[in-house]
Amino acid sequence: MVHVVAGATNPNCREMLAKMFRQRCDVFIKEKGWKLKSYNGLEFDDYDTAETIYLMQFDARDNIIASMRMNPTDGPYMLADIFSSVCEAPIPRGRDVWELTRGALSRNLRKSGTWGRMQCAMLESALLWGATKATGFFTVDHIMKQMRVGLDVKPLGSPLLVDGEANVAAEFPFNTQTLERLRSSYGISGPAIEHIHLMPVPQKKVAA
């Protein structure tokens, strides 16, 4: 089952977040060779903020097996800040448009269906938070997989060759119909989210 963690600095989820940042370092820097900064074996950047929502999945021994980062696009976000030149359609922006980045899955689970549960959790979170659209810079191969499970992905620009792979800016809608398609594609009948860890509301100090 999937945990939803709100906020990169969520004080109630420090251990879970550390596991995720370590997994990202393993997957993106060590395995895929992306040129990203890491700090003591943890990979995080300016887009890991208090506004960020994370999905994390753990195995029975509490090892992290999958994670995903989702950012509302009314503030700074990667597609607008770094990849805007690859967008030829208007760049999506808004509190209800989420950018999906850093989707990480343990190498030995890539054909296990684990990612299907993550995608269902992504849709469930989006609907809970009122998000209506996803955007991101995806590989064309990934787009084919997203369409296979029922997501109506639309390109926002021409494809570009990055590290030998075709990538393209794209968007797709979040709605209940899409969630139903996803669940049906993956044979998942109920909610994928097990627990939501909201950012605690700061307590006001009361004068003595």
Added chain:
Amino acid sequence: MRRNRFNKVSAFAEICLKATRSHDIKSSLTVTLRDAGVTSWYVGPLVHESDLPVGLGQFGLAPGWQEQYAEARHCEVDPVFLHAKRREGPSTWGACRERAIREGASRRALQVFDEAEEFDLLDGFIMPTLGTHPLVDGVTFGGLDPDLSTDGLLDMQMIGTYAYEGFRRLAEGFNRVSPYLTPRELEVLRWSAEGKTAWEIGEILHIGVRTVRTHQTSIKEKYGVSTIVQAAVRAALDGTVAAPF
């Protein structure tokens, strides 16, 4: 130039996502690819056409080539198909041919390229797709002088992705939208599917024969068919009523 590329791919993607008939994708694919110098295309399982599942395997091939390719059972040895079956990512026919020669492919395998040339198919593009288990699927485009530049190949990969998924969705009834039927229409349809006459349905539902016929007319209009039997079949296929078979 770049904007034109995007407009072309984006418009085609839109058609594939909304298509309700494979003809819509076919005609748009042919026109979209023509600009890139493609005169022949195939989208679907990489098997002999006699083994294709219903609705899968769409052709836009040069006249005569499809028949010749099928008759010679080229699909069994075609190095272009073999490339896709290895799931090694997009490539060109030229690269597949070079590899086949390097690996000592049979004369029959290399003959496929020679025969394709007779149909003005000198080079092309091939990409594997996700497949429809247990088949291996792919997309291939060819022509006399197709645009196989880096941008041309990237666009073909996008176009191939949308064409494949568009056809697959149609074959699987993905975009088939069931019309909304009122509870009464649903009852009338269910009894119609059981073979009851309008009079019998009227007796069962305690309504007049004319009312039953009015409901049946409305159902036929909603399904866009001319008989209540056709509507019942459509409703069984889209799950609106339980299939009587």
